[in-house]
Amino acid sequence: MTRILNLINGQLLPASGDQWLTSINPATGQAHAELPDSDAADMQQAVAAAVAAAPAWRQLDPETRADWLFRLADALEARQDTLARAECDDNGKPLWLAASVDIPRAVQNFRFFAAGLLHRSSTAHLRPGFLNVTLQQPLGVGGCISPWNLPLYLLSWKIAPALAAGNTVVAKPSEITPLTAFLLSSIAQEIELPAGVLNLVHGTGPRVGEALCAHPDVKGISFTGSTATGAAIARVAAPQFKKLSLEMGGKNAAIIFADCDYERMLAEVLRSSFSNQGQICLCTSRLLIERSLYERLRADLVAGVQALRVGDPLEASTQQGAVVSAAHQQKILSCLATARAEGARVLCGGATVSLSGRCADGYFVAPTVLEGLGPQSQTNQTEIFGPVITLQPFESEAEALQLANASPYGLACSIWTQNLPQAQRLSQQVEAGLIWFNSWMKRDLRTPFGGIKQSGLGHEGGWQAFEFWSETRNVCWAD
Ligand code: NAD
Secondary structure: OEEOOEEEOOEEEOOOOOOEEEEEEOOOOEEEEEEEOOOHHHHHHHHHHHHHHHHHHHHOOHHHHHHHHHHHHHHHHHOHHHHHHHHHHHHOOOHHHHHHHHHHHHHHHHHHHHHHHHOOOOEEEEEOOEEEEEEEEEOOEEEEEOOOOOHHHHHHHHHHHHHHOOOEEEEEOOOOOOHHHHHHHHHHHHOOOOOOOEEEOOOOHHHHHHHHHHOOOEEEEEEEOOHHHHHHHHHHHHHHOOEEEEEOOOOEEEEEOOOOOHHHHHHHHHHHHHHHHHOOOOOEEEEEEEHHHHHHHHHHHHHHHHOOOEOOOOOOOOOEOOOOOHHHHHHHHHHHHHHHHOOOEEEEOOOEOOOOHHHOOOOOEOOEEEEOOOOOOHHHHOOOOOOEEEEEEEOOHHHHHHHHHOOOEEOEEEEEOOOHHHHHHHHHHOOOOEEEEOOOOOOOOOOOEOOEEOOEEOOEOHHHHHHHOEEEEEEEEEO
16 A cells, blocks of 8 residues: 655655545546545645745746746656556546546646746836836745546646746645655655655645645645635635635536537537546536427437446446545435436436446446426536436527526536527636636646636636746836
């Protein structure tokens, strides 16, 4: 069994209280690692190390700082097979998915922000008699808190811009999927990243996550996770006026009009609904379908969903791996019980899947399609974060819009139509931070990313991430 350690001040350490948590491989149901159950004392030590390392790190010239990030990226890339396997074992996602998306994207995150740093410059405005210069200075110590669904991809998307902007970092990965963060710690040590620049403290949210958010020396918090945790973090961090970026839950709609490119839409909607067992914040969970297309699409969707192969994440033919934990499997089942109680018709799925051999004790859920629920049902209002979608018909563009917006969340929406004016109108009225036309999850890393309503506060990615991790000083030079 792997013994995971914290990275504090360049050292790999157990929790000071020598307490441990167990990490379970969700595909097998077996313990595969133990991790430090750290507490506020460990967090205090990590923040102190980050504070001590901050002056030297911020004074490095951009080329040197960027070079450290490029070296991290290269070292991660050299270990991509090990990282992909670790992510698969931690999370239950198919190995091919971790190897083709999660790990390459984590490498890219470091390269992207390293390159961005090299091209970043201050702005100056010259007037007769004076010159205004806008300086972007690092905040100091940044706190990064990440979830379990894309463990290294999302952690690196926070750490990379924070370091690039000249901050030192204390990160708290999800306690449910700690392995890839531990490998990142070993890599940071191996390339001799200066001590204290990157610190990773393992443990639970209430013990170490909250201590990170409450620490007065941590000037900004970038969080990705559930809306409930985001609210808890805001309650702790906001009174100290920390910068906050909160990327939270979603209940994303796909609006499907009868004039869409049908085959393309069908393939993409299956992917958008069930990738990573529906455990991507951007996954589609509410399919709104123009009435004239409803019967046809329902039949094709159910056939497509039933054909998805649930299996051992290590097998290349597996399309649906395990959901992340026994607790999450139970949560999904309880949401399905609620859906049934609300009158949902289960068109396919709706239960666990039992596999044999290595995965006999794993946590698998059959991809599920539900219909017959109104927009205000609990099932259509609450994030399930699993392989479950609902179907709702609509008669008109206005009704489609009403259904799409009948959610407390506002993360993402995809719109399937060939009617450009209709698409233009909807893009201005759909309440979501990310809107795709005839596509899903395509994005350029330079564009800002973030939800609205209960899905998010602030943006991540692109130049916005540099801005988030900086404080602005306007300096005026007069004659
Ligand atoms: P979670 O909120 O339970 O945990 C996220 C992280 O917060 C973990 O590291 C956890 O230990 C920590 N945490 C928990 N309580 C804390 C506290 N009081 N103070 C500080 N930290 C605390 O979320 P999860 O179950 O790991 O992830 C799933 C959720 O993440 C879903 O809601 C999903 O939609 C969301 N998500 C959102 C995005 C996005 O970009 N909007 C991306 C991925 C996942």
